[in-house]
Amino acid sequence: MFGMEFYVDPSRCIGCQSCLKACEECDTHRGVSMINFDFVDRKDTIATAAYVCWHCDNPTCAQVCPADAIKKYDDGIVGSSLKPRCIACSNCVLACPFGIPKLVPQYEQMMKCDMCYDRTSVGKRPMCATVCPSQALAYVTPETIAAMRREKPVNTFWFGNQKITTKVYMMAPADADEIAIDVADYIWEGENGLVPQAF
Amino acid sequence: MGWFRKPSSTPLWRDEFSVFTADERYVNRRQFTKFLTLTSFGMLVGNLWILAKSVVHRKVSYPRVPIAAMDAIPVGGVKMFSYPTANDPCILVRLAVDRFVAFSQKCTHLSCAVYFEREQNRLECPCHQGFFSIEDGSVLQGPPQRPLPRVVLEKQDALLVAVRMEGESE
Numbered sequence: 001m002f003g004m005e006f007y008v009d010p011s012r013c014i015g016c017q018s019c020l021k022a023c024e025e026c027d028t029h030r031g032v033s034m035i036n037f038d039f040v041d042r043k044d045t046i047a048t049a050a051y052v053c054w055h056c057d058n059p060t061c062a063q064v065c066p067a068d069a070i071k072k073y074d075d076g077i078v079g080s081s082l083k084p085r086c087i088a089c090s091n092c093v094l095a096c097p098f099g100i101p102k103l104v105p106q107y108e109q110m111m112k113c114d115m116c117y118d119r120t121s122v123g124k125r126p127m128c129a130t131v132c133p134s135q136a137l138a139y140v141t142p143e144t145i146a147a148m149r150r151e152k153p154v155n156t157f158w159f160g161n162q163k164i165t166t167k168v169y170m171m172a173p174a175d176a177d178e179i180a181i182d183v184a185d186y187i188w189e190g191e192n193g194l195v196p197q198a199f
Numbered sequence: 200m201g202w203f204r205k206p207s208s209t210p211l212w213r214d215e216f217s218v219f220t221a222d223e224r225y226v227n228r229r230q231f232t233k234f235l236t237l238t239s240f241g242m243l244v245g246n247l248w249i250l251a252k253s254v255v256h257r258k259v260s261y262p263r264v265p266i267a268a269m270d271a272i273p274v275g276g277v278k279m280f281s282y283p284t285a286n287d288p289c290i291l292v293r294l295a296v297d298r299f300v301a302f303s304q305k306c307t308h309l310s311c312a313v314y315f316e317r318e319q320n321r322l323e324c325p326c327h328q329g330f331f332s333i334e335d336g337s338v339l340q341g342p343p344q345r346p347l348p349r350v351v352l353e354k355q356d357a358l359l360v361a362v363r364m365e366g367e368s369e
Contacts, residue, residue: 058218070218071218074221
């Protein structure tokens with residue numbers, strides 16, 4: 001819609017957390033930020049990563065929802081959970097390969113990024129993309145991103161054998177066509193890396 | 200629209216509760232035909248029911264009830280009575296020496312009691328300013344849509360006798 005796409009580049013994130021605050025401003029979910037914000041490896045680096053829902057073409061969160069509360073709309077946006085339907089079972093929280101959905105206990109509801117549906121559906125940019133000073137979160141046309149960045153927008157991800165294509169693009173090295181993530185690689189193996197330890 | 204998929208290759212529950220709003224709205228030929236068949240069958244059953252009801256329908260019989268002595272009411276006078284049962288208030292008006300009319304007193308709008316407005320020569324319902332003709336009970340003005348049911352009167356010696364109701368909506 002309106003020719004704009006969302007591009008996420010965690011390498012540009014400076015950790016200012018403006019996106020969190022901008023997201024909280026929204027009247028549809030005031031006070032609750034739907035940005036996923038990570039400190040990548042707090043012990044060794046100050047690197048941070050802010051990202052939004054990837055809006056999968058075939059959303060796993062919606063596939064596992066027993067209450068039919070998550071919907072993918074005609075323009076490709078995967079909505080937040082529908083309040084009358086969501087039963088706060090956390091299936092989507094566990095199933096999403098990106099770890100996007102968050103259960104908000106005080107509302108007994110899952111809430112996640114819907115790419116500011118009230119804004120983007122009328123041609124405005126999402127709140128986070130309007131405030132991001134380094135444009136780690138950018139909502140622009142594909143032509144703009146091609147002209148401004150060296151990285152290549154990629155929207156194909158592999159999680160083990162699960163292939164996921166998304167509406168939101170990740171900025172990847174120019175030679176990458178897809179991003180493969182070995183989930184087992186990221187399992188914490190203890191302080192010295194030898195003793196497997198349960199959380 | 201790469202994410203759009205035709206919902207025919209998947210189980211029914213996935214079609215009915217699809218993740219995609221576009222699929223939820225999608226009605227295939229079989230569903231449409233089923234809808235048409237069931238609704239026309241419903242129409243048929245409904246019509247048969249109405250037909251059967253009109254066949255077995257019996258005419259309501261009304262009692263003959265003497266309501267007033269004729270000379271007890273002056274011209275322009277009014278008498279309240281109940282007809283056909285004690286719970287159906289009616290109003291009797293003497294319009295001329297030899298003209299009596301009687302109507303149900305329940306306004307056809309919201310069942311307030313109508314009264315005879317002598318100056319304007321009409322029946323008025325005070326709740327919402329509904330006016331009825333004193334001649335035949337038809338609506339002159341206001342919210343009521345249907346005329347007042349009329350009580351058919353007969354003269355029997357010096358007595359007025361209510362014979363039946365006319366224009367009752369049941």
